[in-house]
Amino acid sequence: MRIENWLMGYQLFFWLGVTLALYWGALHLQRKLGGSPLANPVLVASAPIIAFLALSDTPFASYDLGGQVLLFFLGPATVALAIPFFRNIQRVRHVIGPLLVALSAGSLTAILSGVGIAFLLGADKATVLSMSAKSITTPIAMGVSEEIGALPVLTAGFVIAAGIIGAALGGPLLTLLGVRDERARGLGLGVAAHGIGTARAFQVSPLMGTFSGVAMTLNGILTALLLPLVWRLFF
Amino acid sequence: MGGDPLSFLPRALAFAGLCLCLVAGSQLAAWAGIGVPGAVMGLLLLLGALFLAHHVPQSLEDVSAFLLRHLNLFFVPAGVGLMAYAGLVARDLWPILAALFLSTLLGLAVTALVFSWALKRREEGK
Incomplete structure:
Protein backbone atom coordinates (compact mmCIF):
# COMPACT_ATOMS: atom_id res chain seq x y z
CA MET A 1 0.00 0.00 0.00
CA ARG A 2 1.38 3.39 -0.98
CA ILE A 3 1.98 5.72 1.94
CA GLU A 4 0.28 8.73 0.35
CA ASN A 5 -2.95 6.71 -0.10
CA TRP A 6 -2.74 5.31 3.39
CA LEU A 7 -2.31 8.80 4.94
CA MET A 8 -5.18 10.24 2.88
CA GLY A 9 -5.82 13.86 3.92
CA TYR A 10 -3.22 13.83 6.69
CA GLN A 11 -0.10 13.93 4.52
CA LEU A 12 0.64 17.54 5.49
CA PHE A 13 0.61 16.78 9.23
CA PHE A 14 2.49 13.51 8.82
CA TRP A 15 5.41 15.04 6.89
CA LEU A 16 5.46 18.09 9.13
CA GLY A 17 5.70 15.82 12.17
CA VAL A 18 8.39 13.64 10.60
CA THR A 19 10.44 16.71 9.66
CA LEU A 20 10.12 18.27 13.14
CA ALA A 21 11.12 14.99 14.81
CA LEU A 22 14.16 14.50 12.54
CA TYR A 23 15.20 18.14 13.00
CA TRP A 24 15.00 17.72 16.77
CA GLY A 25 17.13 14.58 16.53
CA ALA A 26 19.62 16.35 14.24
CA LEU A 27 20.01 19.22 16.74
CA HIS A 28 20.77 16.73 19.51
CA LEU A 29 23.28 14.89 17.34
CA GLN A 30 25.08 18.14 16.49
CA ARG A 31 25.19 19.09 20.17
CA LYS A 32 26.60 15.67 21.07
CA LEU A 33 29.33 16.18 18.46
CA GLY A 34 30.36 19.49 20.03
CA GLY A 35 28.56 21.70 17.51
CA SER A 36 30.60 20.41 14.58
CA PRO A 37 29.64 22.12 11.29
CA LEU A 38 29.98 18.71 9.59
CA ALA A 39 26.88 17.47 11.48
CA ASN A 40 24.72 20.03 9.68
CA PRO A 41 21.08 19.66 10.83
CA VAL A 42 19.69 20.22 7.31
CA LEU A 43 21.75 17.35 5.90
CA VAL A 44 21.19 15.05 8.88
CA ALA A 45 17.42 15.64 8.86
CA SER A 46 16.82 15.54 5.09
CA ALA A 47 18.95 12.48 4.22
CA PRO A 48 16.63 9.91 5.88
CA ILE A 49 13.58 11.59 4.28
CA ILE A 50 15.20 11.41 0.83
CA ALA A 51 16.09 7.76 1.41
CA PHE A 52 12.56 6.95 2.55
CA LEU A 53 10.87 8.75 -0.37
CA ALA A 54 13.19 7.08 -2.89
CA LEU A 55 12.87 3.56 -1.43
CA SER A 56 9.09 3.69 -1.01
CA ASP A 57 8.67 5.38 -4.40
CA THR A 58 6.64 8.18 -2.76
CA PRO A 59 6.27 11.30 -4.94
CA PHE A 60 8.04 14.45 -3.71
CA ALA A 61 4.70 16.26 -4.06
CA SER A 62 3.39 14.29 -1.07
CA TYR A 63 6.28 15.40 1.15
CA ASP A 64 6.04 18.93 -0.22
CA LEU A 65 2.55 19.36 1.26
CA GLY A 66 4.30 19.51 4.64
CA GLY A 67 7.45 21.11 3.22
CA GLN A 68 5.60 24.16 1.90
CA VAL A 69 4.37 24.95 5.41
CA LEU A 70 7.97 25.19 6.65
CA LEU A 71 9.18 27.09 3.58
CA PHE A 72 6.50 29.70 4.31
CA PHE A 73 8.49 30.77 7.39
CA LEU A 74 11.58 31.62 5.31
CA GLY A 75 10.06 34.96 4.27
CA PRO A 76 9.41 36.33 7.79
CA ALA A 77 12.74 34.82 8.96
CA THR A 78 14.59 36.76 6.25
CA VAL A 79 12.93 39.99 7.38
CA MET B 1 3.50 28.71 29.06
CA GLY B 2 0.17 28.65 30.86
CA GLY B 3 -1.09 31.70 32.69
CA ASP B 4 -2.74 34.50 30.79
CA PRO B 5 -3.57 33.45 27.22
CA LEU B 6 -3.36 37.10 26.19
CA SER B 7 0.37 37.15 26.96
CA PHE B 8 0.82 35.44 23.60
CA LEU B 9 -0.67 38.44 21.80
CA PRO B 10 2.42 40.71 21.58
CA ARG B 11 4.42 37.93 19.90
CA ALA B 12 1.62 37.17 17.46
CA LEU B 13 1.54 40.87 16.59
CA ALA B 14 5.32 40.93 16.18
CA PHE B 15 5.09 38.00 13.77
CA ALA B 16 2.30 39.78 11.91
CA GLY B 17 4.60 42.81 11.74
CA LEU B 18 7.33 40.73 10.10
CA CYS B 19 4.77 39.42 7.59
CA LEU B 20 3.56 42.96 6.93
CA CYS B 21 7.14 44.07 6.14
CA LEU B 22 7.41 41.04 3.83
CA VAL B 23 4.24 41.93 1.94
CA ALA B 24 5.12 45.64 1.71
CA GLY B 25 8.65 44.72 0.60
CA SER B 26 7.36 42.34 -2.06
CA GLN B 27 4.98 44.97 -3.41
CA LEU B 28 7.73 47.57 -3.42
CA ALA B 29 10.14 45.21 -5.20
CA ALA B 30 7.52 44.31 -7.82
CA TRP B 31 6.65 47.97 -8.32
CA ALA B 32 10.29 49.07 -8.64
CA GLY B 33 10.96 46.17 -11.00
CA ILE B 34 14.65 45.91 -10.07
CA GLY B 35 14.66 42.16 -9.48
CA VAL B 36 15.36 42.36 -5.74
CA PRO B 37 13.73 39.56 -3.70
CA GLY B 38 10.70 40.86 -1.76
CA ALA B 39 12.02 39.48 1.53
CA VAL B 40 15.21 41.57 1.19
CA MET B 41 13.11 44.70 0.58
CA GLY B 42 11.10 43.76 3.68
CA LEU B 43 14.33 43.42 5.65
CA LEU B 44 15.41 46.92 4.52
CA LEU B 45 12.00 48.39 5.45
CA LEU B 46 12.20 46.90 8.95
CA LEU B 47 15.79 48.08 9.30
CA GLY B 48 14.72 51.60 8.35
CA ALA B 49 11.91 51.47 10.93
CA LEU B 50 14.35 50.28 13.63
CA PHE B 51 16.75 53.13 12.90
CA LEU B 52 13.85 55.58 13.21
CA ALA B 53 12.54 53.99 16.41
CA HIS B 54 16.02 53.53 17.97
CA HIS B 55 14.93 50.41 19.81
CA VAL B 56 13.62 46.89 19.31
CA PRO B 57 10.39 45.86 21.10
CA GLN B 58 10.93 42.82 23.31
CA SER B 59 8.24 40.77 21.52
CA LEU B 60 9.87 41.39 18.13
CA GLU B 61 13.21 40.44 19.65
CA ASP B 62 11.76 37.12 20.93
CA VAL B 63 9.98 36.16 17.72
CA SER B 64 13.03 36.99 15.58
CA ALA B 65 15.39 35.10 17.85
CA PHE B 66 13.14 32.04 17.59
CA LEU B 67 12.85 32.22 13.79
CA LEU B 68 16.59 32.71 13.29
CA ARG B 69 17.61 30.05 15.83
CA HIS B 70 15.57 27.48 13.93
CA LEU B 71 16.34 28.72 10.42
CA ASN B 72 17.76 25.28 9.61
CA LEU B 73 14.36 23.67 10.18
CA PHE B 74 12.87 25.75 7.37
CA PHE B 75 15.59 24.54 4.97
CA VAL B 76 14.93 20.84 5.47
CA PRO B 77 12.29 20.82 2.67
CA ALA B 78 14.87 22.45 0.36
CA GLY B 79 17.36 19.75 1.37
CA VAL B 80 14.82 17.06 0.54
CA GLY B 81 14.01 18.88 -2.74
CA LEU B 82 17.63 18.42 -3.81
CA MET B 83 16.75 14.81 -4.67
CA ALA B 84 15.10 16.11 -7.84
CA TYR B 85 18.51 17.37 -9.02
CA ALA B 86 20.48 14.20 -8.27
CA GLY B 87 21.14 13.69 -11.99
CA LEU B 88 22.42 17.24 -12.53
CA VAL B 89 24.61 17.12 -9.42
CA ALA B 90 26.06 13.73 -10.43
CA ARG B 91 26.82 15.04 -13.94
CA ASP B 92 28.49 18.24 -12.66
CA LEU B 93 29.99 16.72 -9.52
CA TRP B 94 33.63 17.70 -10.13
CA PRO B 95 32.97 21.29 -11.30
CA ILE B 96 30.64 21.72 -8.30
CA LEU B 97 33.15 20.38 -5.76
CA ALA B 98 36.02 22.39 -7.27
CA ALA B 99 33.98 25.61 -7.35
CA LEU B 100 32.64 25.15 -3.81
CA PHE B 101 36.00 24.36 -2.18
CA LEU B 102 38.25 26.79 -4.07
CA SER B 103 35.85 29.71 -4.29
CA THR B 104 34.71 29.51 -0.65
CA LEU B 105 38.24 29.41 0.72
CA LEU B 106 39.42 32.09 -1.73
CA GLY B 107 36.58 34.45 -0.75
CA LEU B 108 37.28 33.81 2.93
CA ALA B 109 41.02 34.45 2.60
CA VAL B 110 40.59 37.61 0.47
CA THR B 111 38.07 39.11 2.92
CA ALA B 112 40.19 38.43 6.01
CA LEU B 113 43.48 39.55 4.40
CA VAL B 114 42.03 42.77 2.93
CA PHE B 115 40.36 43.62 6.25
CA SER B 116 43.59 43.04 8.24
CA TRP B 117 45.49 45.12 5.72
CA ALA B 118 42.92 47.95 5.78
CA LEU B 119 42.79 47.98 9.60
CA LYS B 120 46.58 48.10 9.86
CA ARG B 121 46.82 50.87 7.28
CA ARG B 122 44.24 52.93 9.12
CA GLU B 123 45.93 52.47 12.49
CA GLU B 124 49.30 53.47 11.03
CA GLY B 125 47.70 56.51 9.38
CA LYS B 126 46.54 57.88 12.72
Whole structure:
Protein backbone atom coordinates (compact mmCIF):
# COMPACT_ATOMS: atom_id res chain seq x y z
CA MET A 1 0.00 0.00 0.00
CA ARG A 2 1.38 3.39 -0.98
CA ILE A 3 1.98 5.72 1.94
CA GLU A 4 0.28 8.73 0.35
CA ASN A 5 -2.95 6.71 -0.10
CA TRP A 6 -2.74 5.31 3.39
CA LEU A 7 -2.31 8.80 4.94
CA MET A 8 -5.18 10.24 2.88
CA GLY A 9 -5.82 13.86 3.92
CA TYR A 10 -3.22 13.83 6.69
CA GLN A 11 -0.10 13.93 4.52
CA LEU A 12 0.64 17.54 5.49
CA PHE A 13 0.61 16.78 9.23
CA PHE A 14 2.49 13.51 8.82
CA TRP A 15 5.41 15.04 6.89
CA LEU A 16 5.46 18.09 9.13
CA GLY A 17 5.70 15.82 12.17
CA VAL A 18 8.39 13.64 10.60
CA THR A 19 10.44 16.71 9.66
CA LEU A 20 10.12 18.27 13.14
CA ALA A 21 11.12 14.99 14.81
CA LEU A 22 14.16 14.50 12.54
CA TYR A 23 15.20 18.14 13.00
CA TRP A 24 15.00 17.72 16.77
CA GLY A 25 17.13 14.58 16.53
CA ALA A 26 19.62 16.35 14.24
CA LEU A 27 20.01 19.22 16.74
CA HIS A 28 20.77 16.73 19.51
CA LEU A 29 23.28 14.89 17.34
CA GLN A 30 25.08 18.14 16.49
CA ARG A 31 25.19 19.09 20.17
CA LYS A 32 26.60 15.67 21.07
CA LEU A 33 29.33 16.18 18.46
CA GLY A 34 30.36 19.49 20.03
CA GLY A 35 28.56 21.70 17.51
CA SER A 36 30.60 20.41 14.58
CA PRO A 37 29.64 22.12 11.29
CA LEU A 38 29.98 18.71 9.59
CA ALA A 39 26.88 17.47 11.48
CA ASN A 40 24.72 20.03 9.68
CA PRO A 41 21.08 19.66 10.83
CA VAL A 42 19.69 20.22 7.31
CA LEU A 43 21.75 17.35 5.90
CA VAL A 44 21.19 15.05 8.88
CA ALA A 45 17.42 15.64 8.86
CA SER A 46 16.82 15.54 5.09
CA ALA A 47 18.95 12.48 4.22
CA PRO A 48 16.63 9.91 5.88
CA ILE A 49 13.58 11.59 4.28
CA ILE A 50 15.20 11.41 0.83
CA ALA A 51 16.09 7.76 1.41
CA PHE A 52 12.56 6.95 2.55
CA LEU A 53 10.87 8.75 -0.37
CA ALA A 54 13.19 7.08 -2.89
CA LEU A 55 12.87 3.56 -1.43
CA SER A 56 9.09 3.69 -1.01
CA ASP A 57 8.67 5.38 -4.40
CA THR A 58 6.64 8.18 -2.76
CA PRO A 59 6.27 11.30 -4.94
CA PHE A 60 8.04 14.45 -3.71
CA ALA A 61 4.70 16.26 -4.06
CA SER A 62 3.39 14.29 -1.07
CA TYR A 63 6.28 15.40 1.15
CA ASP A 64 6.04 18.93 -0.22
CA LEU A 65 2.55 19.36 1.26
CA GLY A 66 4.30 19.51 4.64
CA GLY A 67 7.45 21.11 3.22
CA GLN A 68 5.60 24.16 1.90
CA VAL A 69 4.37 24.95 5.41
CA LEU A 70 7.97 25.19 6.65
CA LEU A 71 9.18 27.09 3.58
CA PHE A 72 6.50 29.70 4.31
CA PHE A 73 8.49 30.77 7.39
CA LEU A 74 11.58 31.62 5.31
CA GLY A 75 10.06 34.96 4.27
CA PRO A 76 9.41 36.33 7.79
CA ALA A 77 12.74 34.82 8.96
CA THR A 78 14.59 36.76 6.25
CA VAL A 79 12.93 39.99 7.38
CA ALA A 80 13.90 39.09 10.98
CA LEU A 81 17.60 39.25 10.01
CA ALA A 82 17.14 43.03 10.41
CA ILE A 83 17.03 42.75 14.21
CA PRO A 84 20.45 41.23 15.04
CA PHE A 85 21.90 43.31 12.17
CA PHE A 86 20.50 46.53 13.67
CA ARG A 87 22.18 45.71 16.99
CA ASN A 88 25.50 44.48 15.57
CA ILE A 89 26.05 47.18 12.93
CA GLN A 90 26.34 49.76 15.73
CA ARG A 91 29.12 47.68 17.33
CA VAL A 92 31.21 47.68 14.15
CA ARG A 93 30.51 51.28 13.12
CA HIS A 94 34.02 52.41 14.07
CA VAL A 95 35.60 50.18 11.40
CA ILE A 96 32.85 50.43 8.75
CA GLY A 97 35.19 51.81 6.05
CA PRO A 98 37.74 48.95 6.06
CA LEU A 99 34.86 46.52 6.58
CA LEU A 100 33.05 47.60 3.42
CA VAL A 101 36.25 47.47 1.37
CA ALA A 102 37.08 43.95 2.56
CA LEU A 103 33.51 42.74 2.20
CA SER A 104 33.23 43.99 -1.39
CA ALA A 105 36.56 42.43 -2.33
CA GLY A 106 35.73 39.09 -0.73
CA SER A 107 32.17 38.97 -2.01
CA LEU A 108 33.22 39.71 -5.60
CA THR A 109 36.02 37.12 -5.34
CA ALA A 110 33.59 34.47 -4.10
CA ILE A 111 31.00 35.15 -6.82
CA LEU A 112 33.41 35.47 -9.75
CA SER A 113 35.62 32.52 -8.78
CA GLY A 114 32.63 30.27 -8.07
CA VAL A 115 30.92 31.05 -11.37
CA GLY A 116 34.25 31.06 -13.25
CA ILE A 117 35.46 27.68 -11.98
CA ALA A 118 32.13 25.96 -12.60
CA PHE A 119 31.92 27.48 -16.09
CA LEU A 120 35.51 26.62 -17.08
CA LEU A 121 35.13 23.03 -15.91
CA GLY A 122 32.13 22.65 -18.21
CA ALA A 123 29.23 22.63 -15.75
CA ASP A 124 25.64 22.96 -16.95
CA LYS A 125 24.27 26.52 -17.27
CA ALA A 126 21.80 25.89 -14.42
CA THR A 127 24.68 24.79 -12.18
CA VAL A 128 26.80 27.86 -13.04
CA LEU A 129 23.90 30.25 -12.41
CA SER A 130 22.98 28.57 -9.13
CA MET A 131 26.62 28.83 -8.02
CA SER A 132 26.58 32.66 -8.18
CA ALA A 133 24.62 33.02 -4.92
CA LYS A 134 26.42 30.28 -2.97
CA SER A 135 28.15 32.55 -0.44
CA ILE A 136 25.12 34.47 0.83
CA THR A 137 22.79 33.39 3.59
CA THR A 138 20.37 30.68 2.40
CA PRO A 139 17.01 32.54 2.57
CA ILE A 140 18.37 35.50 0.58
CA ALA A 141 20.29 33.19 -1.77
CA MET A 142 17.12 31.29 -2.70
CA GLY A 143 15.36 34.58 -3.52
CA VAL A 144 18.28 35.86 -5.60
CA SER A 145 18.51 32.51 -7.37
CA GLU A 146 14.88 32.79 -8.36
CA GLU A 147 15.34 36.38 -9.62
CA ILE A 148 18.20 35.41 -11.97
CA GLY A 149 16.42 32.31 -13.27
CA ALA A 150 18.61 29.75 -11.48
CA LEU A 151 17.38 26.80 -9.39
CA PRO A 152 16.64 27.97 -5.79
CA VAL A 153 16.80 24.47 -4.32
CA LEU A 154 20.15 23.73 -5.98
CA THR A 155 21.42 27.11 -4.74
CA ALA A 156 20.32 26.19 -1.21
CA GLY A 157 22.34 22.97 -1.50
CA PHE A 158 25.44 24.88 -2.68
CA VAL A 159 25.02 27.49 0.06
CA ILE A 160 24.88 24.84 2.79
CA ALA A 161 27.89 23.01 1.33
CA ALA A 162 29.88 26.26 1.07
CA GLY A 163 28.97 27.07 4.67
CA ILE A 164 30.17 23.69 5.93
CA ILE A 165 33.43 23.95 3.94
CA GLY A 166 34.11 27.49 5.14
CA ALA A 167 33.24 26.78 8.77
CA ALA A 168 35.30 23.57 8.89
CA LEU A 169 38.39 24.69 6.95
CA GLY A 170 38.28 28.50 7.28
CA GLY A 171 39.85 28.68 10.75
CA PRO A 172 42.90 26.52 9.93
CA LEU A 173 43.36 28.34 6.59
CA LEU A 174 43.37 31.79 8.22
CA THR A 175 45.83 30.58 10.88
CA LEU A 176 48.06 29.31 8.06
CA LEU A 177 47.84 32.75 6.40
CA GLY A 178 48.77 34.44 9.66
CA VAL A 179 45.44 36.24 10.20
CA ARG A 180 45.10 36.38 14.00
CA ASP A 181 42.78 39.37 14.41
CA GLU A 182 39.41 37.99 15.56
CA ARG A 183 37.53 40.73 13.72
CA ALA A 184 39.17 39.78 10.40
CA ARG A 185 38.62 36.07 11.01
CA GLY A 186 34.94 36.68 11.78
CA LEU A 187 34.45 38.87 8.73
CA GLY A 188 35.98 36.21 6.47
CA LEU A 189 33.75 33.49 7.89
CA GLY A 190 30.63 35.65 7.48
CA VAL A 191 31.35 36.61 3.87
CA ALA A 192 32.25 33.11 2.65
CA ALA A 193 30.33 30.80 5.00
CA HIS A 194 27.28 32.93 6.02
CA GLY A 195 25.15 31.48 8.87
CA ILE A 196 27.11 28.26 9.32
CA GLY A 197 30.34 30.26 9.57
CA THR A 198 28.68 32.70 11.96
CA ALA A 199 27.58 29.87 14.25
CA ARG A 200 31.20 28.65 14.23
CA ALA A 201 32.47 32.18 14.94
CA PHE A 202 30.16 32.55 17.97
CA GLN A 203 31.67 29.32 19.37
CA VAL A 204 35.02 31.13 19.45
CA SER A 205 34.00 34.55 20.80
CA PRO A 206 31.13 37.08 20.75
CA LEU A 207 33.40 39.60 18.98
CA MET A 208 34.15 37.15 16.15
CA GLY A 209 30.47 36.19 15.92
CA THR A 210 29.36 39.82 15.74
CA PHE A 211 31.69 40.55 12.82
CA SER A 212 30.67 37.35 11.09
CA GLY A 213 26.96 38.10 11.53
CA VAL A 214 27.30 41.65 10.18
CA ALA A 215 29.32 40.37 7.21
CA MET A 216 26.73 37.69 6.48
CA THR A 217 23.73 40.06 6.43
CA LEU A 218 25.52 42.91 4.66
CA ASN A 219 26.87 40.53 2.01
CA GLY A 220 23.35 39.12 1.54
CA ILE A 221 21.73 42.56 1.18
CA LEU A 222 24.37 43.99 -1.17
CA THR A 223 24.44 40.88 -3.35
CA ALA A 224 20.63 40.80 -3.52
CA LEU A 225 20.57 44.46 -4.59
CA LEU A 226 23.37 44.22 -7.16
CA LEU A 227 23.51 40.69 -8.59
CA PRO A 228 20.09 40.72 -10.36
CA LEU A 229 20.86 44.21 -11.69
CA VAL A 230 24.26 43.17 -13.07
CA TRP A 231 22.66 40.02 -14.40
CA ARG A 232 20.08 41.99 -16.41
CA LEU A 233 22.69 44.33 -17.82
CA PHE A 234 24.74 41.49 -19.28
CA PHE A 235 22.23 38.80 -20.22
CA MET B 1 3.50 28.71 29.06
CA GLY B 2 0.17 28.65 30.86
CA GLY B 3 -1.09 31.70 32.69
CA ASP B 4 -2.74 34.50 30.79
CA PRO B 5 -3.57 33.45 27.22
CA LEU B 6 -3.36 37.10 26.19
CA SER B 7 0.37 37.15 26.96
CA PHE B 8 0.82 35.44 23.60
CA LEU B 9 -0.67 38.44 21.80
CA PRO B 10 2.42 40.71 21.58
CA ARG B 11 4.42 37.93 19.90
CA ALA B 12 1.62 37.17 17.46
CA LEU B 13 1.54 40.87 16.59
CA ALA B 14 5.32 40.93 16.18
CA PHE B 15 5.09 38.00 13.77
CA ALA B 16 2.30 39.78 11.91
CA GLY B 17 4.60 42.81 11.74
CA LEU B 18 7.33 40.73 10.10
CA CYS B 19 4.77 39.42 7.59
CA LEU B 20 3.56 42.96 6.93
CA CYS B 21 7.14 44.07 6.14
CA LEU B 22 7.41 41.04 3.83
CA VAL B 23 4.24 41.93 1.94
CA ALA B 24 5.12 45.64 1.71
CA GLY B 25 8.65 44.72 0.60
CA SER B 26 7.36 42.34 -2.06
CA GLN B 27 4.98 44.97 -3.41
CA LEU B 28 7.73 47.57 -3.42
CA ALA B 29 10.14 45.21 -5.20
CA ALA B 30 7.52 44.31 -7.82
CA TRP B 31 6.65 47.97 -8.32
CA ALA B 32 10.29 49.07 -8.64
CA GLY B 33 10.96 46.17 -11.00
CA ILE B 34 14.65 45.91 -10.07
CA GLY B 35 14.66 42.16 -9.48
CA VAL B 36 15.36 42.36 -5.74
CA PRO B 37 13.73 39.56 -3.70
CA GLY B 38 10.70 40.86 -1.76
CA ALA B 39 12.02 39.48 1.53
CA VAL B 40 15.21 41.57 1.19
CA MET B 41 13.11 44.70 0.58
CA GLY B 42 11.10 43.76 3.68
CA LEU B 43 14.33 43.42 5.65
CA LEU B 44 15.41 46.92 4.52
CA LEU B 45 12.00 48.39 5.45
CA LEU B 46 12.20 46.90 8.95
CA LEU B 47 15.79 48.08 9.30
CA GLY B 48 14.72 51.60 8.35
CA ALA B 49 11.91 51.47 10.93
CA LEU B 50 14.35 50.28 13.63
CA PHE B 51 16.75 53.13 12.90
CA LEU B 52 13.85 55.58 13.21
CA ALA B 53 12.54 53.99 16.41
CA HIS B 54 16.02 53.53 17.97
CA HIS B 55 14.93 50.41 19.81
CA VAL B 56 13.62 46.89 19.31
CA PRO B 57 10.39 45.86 21.10
CA GLN B 58 10.93 42.82 23.31
CA SER B 59 8.24 40.77 21.52
CA LEU B 60 9.87 41.39 18.13
CA GLU B 61 13.21 40.44 19.65
CA ASP B 62 11.76 37.12 20.93
CA VAL B 63 9.98 36.16 17.72
CA SER B 64 13.03 36.99 15.58
CA ALA B 65 15.39 35.10 17.85
CA PHE B 66 13.14 32.04 17.59
CA LEU B 67 12.85 32.22 13.79
CA LEU B 68 16.59 32.71 13.29
CA ARG B 69 17.61 30.05 15.83
CA HIS B 70 15.57 27.48 13.93
CA LEU B 71 16.34 28.72 10.42
CA ASN B 72 17.76 25.28 9.61
CA LEU B 73 14.36 23.67 10.18
CA PHE B 74 12.87 25.75 7.37
CA PHE B 75 15.59 24.54 4.97
CA VAL B 76 14.93 20.84 5.47
CA PRO B 77 12.29 20.82 2.67
CA ALA B 78 14.87 22.45 0.36
CA GLY B 79 17.36 19.75 1.37
CA VAL B 80 14.82 17.06 0.54
CA GLY B 81 14.01 18.88 -2.74
CA LEU B 82 17.63 18.42 -3.81
CA MET B 83 16.75 14.81 -4.67
CA ALA B 84 15.10 16.11 -7.84
CA TYR B 85 18.51 17.37 -9.02
CA ALA B 86 20.48 14.20 -8.27
CA GLY B 87 21.14 13.69 -11.99
CA LEU B 88 22.42 17.24 -12.53
CA VAL B 89 24.61 17.12 -9.42
CA ALA B 90 26.06 13.73 -10.43
CA ARG B 91 26.82 15.04 -13.94
CA ASP B 92 28.49 18.24 -12.66
CA LEU B 93 29.99 16.72 -9.52
CA TRP B 94 33.63 17.70 -10.13
CA PRO B 95 32.97 21.29 -11.30
CA ILE B 96 30.64 21.72 -8.30
CA LEU B 97 33.15 20.38 -5.76
CA ALA B 98 36.02 22.39 -7.27
CA ALA B 99 33.98 25.61 -7.35
CA LEU B 100 32.64 25.15 -3.81
CA PHE B 101 36.00 24.36 -2.18
CA LEU B 102 38.25 26.79 -4.07
CA SER B 103 35.85 29.71 -4.29
CA THR B 104 34.71 29.51 -0.65
CA LEU B 105 38.24 29.41 0.72
CA LEU B 106 39.42 32.09 -1.73
CA GLY B 107 36.58 34.45 -0.75
CA LEU B 108 37.28 33.81 2.93
CA ALA B 109 41.02 34.45 2.60
CA VAL B 110 40.59 37.61 0.47
CA THR B 111 38.07 39.11 2.92
CA ALA B 112 40.19 38.43 6.01
CA LEU B 113 43.48 39.55 4.40
CA VAL B 114 42.03 42.77 2.93
CA PHE B 115 40.36 43.62 6.25
CA SER B 116 43.59 43.04 8.24
CA TRP B 117 45.49 45.12 5.72
CA ALA B 118 42.92 47.95 5.78
CA LEU B 119 42.79 47.98 9.60
CA LYS B 120 46.58 48.10 9.86
CA ARG B 121 46.82 50.87 7.28
CA ARG B 122 44.24 52.93 9.12
CA GLU B 123 45.93 52.47 12.49
CA GLU B 124 49.30 53.47 11.03
CA GLY B 125 47.70 56.51 9.38
CA LYS B 126 46.54 57.88 12.72
